[in-house]
Amino acid sequence: MSDHDVSIGDAEYAGTRVEQSNRQVADLANQEYKYGFVTDLEADTFEPGLNEDIVRRLSAIKGEPEWLCEWRLKAFRHWLELEEPDWANVSYPPIDFQALRYYSAPKRDKKKLNSLDEVDKEILETFEKLGIPLDEQKRLSGVAVDAVFDSVSVATTHSDILAKKGIIFCSFSEAVKDHPDLVKKYLGSVVPPSDNFYAALNSAVFSDGSFCFIPKGVKCPMDLSTYFRINAAETGQFERTLVVAEEGASVNYLEGCTAPQRDENQLHAAVVELVALDNATVRYSTVQNWYAGDVKGKGGIYNFVTKRGKCAGVNSHISWTQVETGSAITWKYPSCLLMGDNSVGEFYSVAVSNMRQQADTGTKMIHMGKNTKSTVISKTISAGEGNNSYRGQVQVMPKAENARNYTQCDSLLIGDQCGAHTFPYIEVRNNTSAVEHEASTSKISEDQLFYCKQRGIGPEDAISMVINGFCKEVFDHLPMEFAVEATKLLGVSLEGSVG
Amino acid sequence: MLEIQNLHASVEGNDILQGINLTVNPGEVHAIMGPNGSGKSTLAQVLSGNDAYEVTEGSATFLGVDLLELPAEERARLGMFMAFQYPVEIPGISNAYFLQAALNEIRKSHDLEELDSLEFRGLLQEKMDLVAIDRAFADRPVNQGFSGGEKKRNEVLQLAVLEPRLAILDESDSGLDIDALRIVADGVNKMRNKERGFIVVTHYQRLLNHIVPDVVHVLYKGRIVKTGGKELALELEKKGYDWVKEELATA
Numbered sequence: 133m134s135d136h137d138v139s140i141g142d143a144e145y146a147g148t149r150v151e152q153s154n155r156q157v158a159d160l161a162n163q164e165y166k167y168g169f170v171t172d173l174e175a176d177t178f179e180p181g182l183n184e185d186i187v188r189r190l191s192a193i194k195g196e197p198e199w200l201c202e203w204r205l206k207a208f209r210h211w212l213e214l215e216e217p218d219w220a221n222v223s224y225p226p227i228d229f230q231a232l233r234y235y236s237a238p239k240r241d242k243k244k245l246n247s248l249d250e251v252d253k254e255i256l257e258t259f260e261k262l263g264i265p266l267d268e269q270k271r272l273s274g275v276a277v278d279a280v281f282d283s284v285s286v287a288t289t290h291s292d293i294l295a296k297k298g299i300i301f302c303s304f305s306e307a308v309k310d311h312p313d314l315v316k317k318y319l320g321s322v323v324p325p326s327d328n329f330y331a332a333l334n335s336a337v338f339s340d341g342s343f344c345f346i347p348k349g350v351k352c353p354m355d356l357s358t359y360f361r362i363n364a365a366e367t368g369q370f371e372r373t374l375v376v377a378e379e380g381a382s383v384n385y386l387e388g389c390t391a392p393q394r395d396e397n398q399l400h401a402a403v404v405e406l407v408a409l410d411n412a413t414v415r416y417s418t419v420q421n422w423y424a425g426d427v428k429g430k431g432g433i434y435n436f437v438t439k440r441g442k443c444a445g446v447n448s449h450i451s452w453t454q455v456e457t458g459s460a461i462t463w464k465y466p467s468c469l470l471m472g473d474n475s476v477g478e479f480y481s482v483a484v485s486n487m488r489q490q491a492d493t494g495t496k497m498i499h500m501g502k503n504t505k506s507t508v509i510s511k512t513i514s515a516g517e518g519n520n521s522y523r524g525q526v527q528v529m530p531k532a533e534n535a536r537n538y539t540q541c542d543s544l545l546i547g548d549q550c551g552a553h554t555f556p557y558i559e560v561r562n563n564t565s566a567v568e569h570e571a572s573t574s575k576i577s578e579d580q581l582f583y584c585k586q587r588g589i590g591p592e593d594a595i596s597m598v599i600n601g602f603c604k605e606v607f608d609h610l611p612m613e614f615a616v617e618a619t620k621l622l623g624v625s626l627e628g629s630v631g
Numbered sequence: 632m633l634e635i636q637n638l639h640a641s642v643e644g645n646d647i648l649q650g651i652n653l654t655v656n657p658g659e660v661h662a663i664m665g666p667n668g669s670g671k672s673t674l675a676q677v678l679s680g681n682d683a684y685e686v687t688e689g690s691a692t693f694l695g696v697d698l699l700e701l702p703a704e705e706r707a708r709l710g711m712f713m714a715f716q717y718p719v720e721i722p723g724i725s726n727a728y729f730l731q732a733a734l735n736e737i738r739k740s741h742d743l744e745e746l747d748s749l750e751f752r753g754l755l756q757e758k759m760d761l762v763a764i765d766r767a768f769a770d771r772p773v774n775q776g777f778s779g780g781e782k783k784r785n786e787v788l789q790l791a792v793l794e795p796r797l798a799i800l801d802e803s804d805s806g807l808d809i810d811a812l813r814i815v816a817d818g819v820n821k822m823r824n825k826e827r828g829f830i831v832v833t834h835y836q837r838l839l840n841h842i843v844p845d846v847v848h849v850l851y852k853g854r855i856v857k858t859g860g861k862e863l864a865l866e867l868e869k870k871g872y873d874w875v876k877e878e879l880a881t882a
């Protein structure tokens with residue numbers, strides 16, 4: 133740390149009282165998670181446990197080349213030496229990594245699927261039920277989907293149309309087979325296996341995920357999306373997503389997630405890497421709705437994810453938008469490495485913690501190139517006994533002339549048993565740069581709710597209206613389809629919390 | 632349509648309303664005047680169902696229904712509207728979206744079809760022209776960044792869109808410039824009909840030159856202490872409230 137370090141320190145806000153809403157906060161208990169069903173499927177599943185042999189078997193079952201198996205083993209050996217991080221503002225009992233299963237795939241013939249007709253009916257129905265019809269005819273306007281069920285990608289739609297433009301959009305496993313050079317070139321180039329405990333674990337045992345490559349000069353004609361579904365019990369889900377946009381290319385990428393309602397916690401430790409070369413743009417949107425556990429904090433997903441984008445080229449642009457409503461614990465910091473001159477990084481986030489949910493989320497903006505610019509808009513909503521922390525790092529390196537950052541963190545509290553915390557870390561090592569940080573904490577105002585009610589709007593709709601208004605700056609950055617879903621999700625996950 | 636008997640209400644342990652009696656018939660305009668802090672806004676808030684206020688005694692029926700049993704939103708759907716003395720801001724929600732949601736809630740409760748955004752736009756623009764509000768206001772967040780007078784006009788716009796059976800205007804004239812006052816008053820006058828009642832809370836006679844009331848009440852220390860015709864407002868304008876207070880003391 134140099135002399136120019138600026139540290140704002142921890143600003144902590146305890147829950148504020150909203151007397152009238154206490155009663156309604158208690159009603160949260162009755163909220164339902166409508167994606168909590170389990171699909172009954174025969175699956176190929178590894179026995180619990182993690183060792184070199186498991187890693188080798190995993191690599192073998194996927195028919196991977198030697199180099200990738202070695203890559204995994206190296207990551208695994210590194211992982212063994214790392215300690216599980218404990219700095220996040222979340223608490224949970226220690227995870228027994230030997231009790232987890234590291235592979236689960238719906239049973240089917242080994243041969244590659246040629247069309248959707250060959251996908252198991254149960255799986256198609258599962259995705260239908262989740263509102264993600266994989267049948268291309270049924271899909272709304274152009275969104276291509278890669279559906280990941282437990283450890284494997286089960287279907288990718290629209291690949292043909294995309295292929296005509298030279299766009300590769302397929303499961304990670306297929307990419308390893310069909311485009312090994314691209315995978316080898318970019319895998320781990322943004323998040324190296326040694327990056328952190330969970331990234332190392334993921335690198336060792338990642339099962340599947342999505343791969344997307346947009347060649348030079350191509351604007352992807354439709355939004356691409358991956359839909360993750362955890363189904364099997366006791367299974368960890370470790371997907372890997374890699375998106376590469378070559379010079380002048382651009383793509384919108386969407387990601388959605390759900391999981392069944394189970395009493396035990398499940399681990400989800402994904403890695404997402406984005407690469408944007410000169411003049412390329414990648415917009416990555418997530419609507420995360422993993423099962424959150426019940427009111428008492430039983431069950432739910434541990435969502436420990438490493439997401440990072442590299443603005444490698446000049447004028448490149450990476451934008452993260454996330455709506456985090458699910459998971460028992462969320463621990464994630466989608467970040468941007470702003471290496472290219474004039475590159476732009478953005479982070480727009482809405483994080484909700486209700487019941488006993490804990491979220492420690494934020495971003496890192498690392499300014500390395502000249503005239504790099506970053507914008508961070510974080511909206512956290514805490515209700516019930518939820519605990520929400522924003523943790524954001526802005527770093528301006530010595531060569532980052534004229535770097536600009538604007539950060540705004542707004543917290544909204546509902547009820548008096550929740551908490552919101554802000555942990556900004558700012559490190560500036562170039563004095564031509566400008567870093568701005570604004571933060572606010574408010575409780576949902578009875579005046580606003582009464583105003584809505586006086587106009588005929590019911591209490592539930594009133595709260596959802598005020599909250600949606602609070603989140604607007606973030607929702608504005610979501611693609612239309614997702615924005616509608618996010619609005620509904622917020623309503624569901626905060627149902628009954630005030631009225 | 633509105634019948635209030637011996638209404639007592641308190642807020643945070645302070646007794647504010649001390650036995651209000653008031654009857655409003657369809658088509659009537661009642662003006663309520665009275666010194667600051669006498670309880671005019673409290674009465675408006677209590678009638679529209681703000682549960683920060685506690686009714687400790689008395690009754691109120693509206694269109695034959697026990698008003699005090701209903702939550703605020705149901706009173707609104709039944710046709711009760713209050714233009715707030717201090718309109719509230721709702722960041723991030725556009726005026727148009729807010730009003731469309733409100734109107735559709737009211738329509739639903741009357742088994743009418745909901746208006747889609749296109750139909751609503753048409754209606755909204757017509758009403759905006761009626762109260763001379765720039766159409767650009769439709770897409771601005773509810774009351775956010777509005778000037779004091781603009782907020783008041785926005786309340787009257789909402790009144791015009793929602794077409795309630797009973798409208799309570801809490802100092803809708805304060806903060807308005809002279810032209811705006813006439814526009815707002817004209818808007819209200821256009822809405823007068825034999826079905827719709829108004830309770831107009833104001834401090835100034837000049838509003839009542841435009842919106843001519845059928846009855847004028849003076850509220851003082853939580854009670855209606857004097858009731859008269861429109862001349863009463865003129866008299867108050869000339870003489871202030873002291874003579875009313877004196878009359879009370881000697882009575």
Ligand SMILES: Nc1ncnc2c1ncn2[C@@H]1O[C@H](COP(=O)(O)OP(=O)(O)OP(=O)(O)O)[C@@H](O)[C@H]1O
Pocket residue numbers: 642643645647665666667668669670671672673674716
């Ligand atoms: N939340 C509250 N807590 C304590 N006292 C309150 C509260 N709200 C209102 N009051 C008191 O109740 C009394 C009546 O207030 P109210 O707003 O009804 O007066 P008003 O007649 O509308 O006055 P004005 O002409 O100034 O608008 C005042 O003395 C006020 O201070």
Ligand SMILES: [Mg+2]
Pocket residue numbers: 671672673716801802
């Ligand atoms: Mg008042």
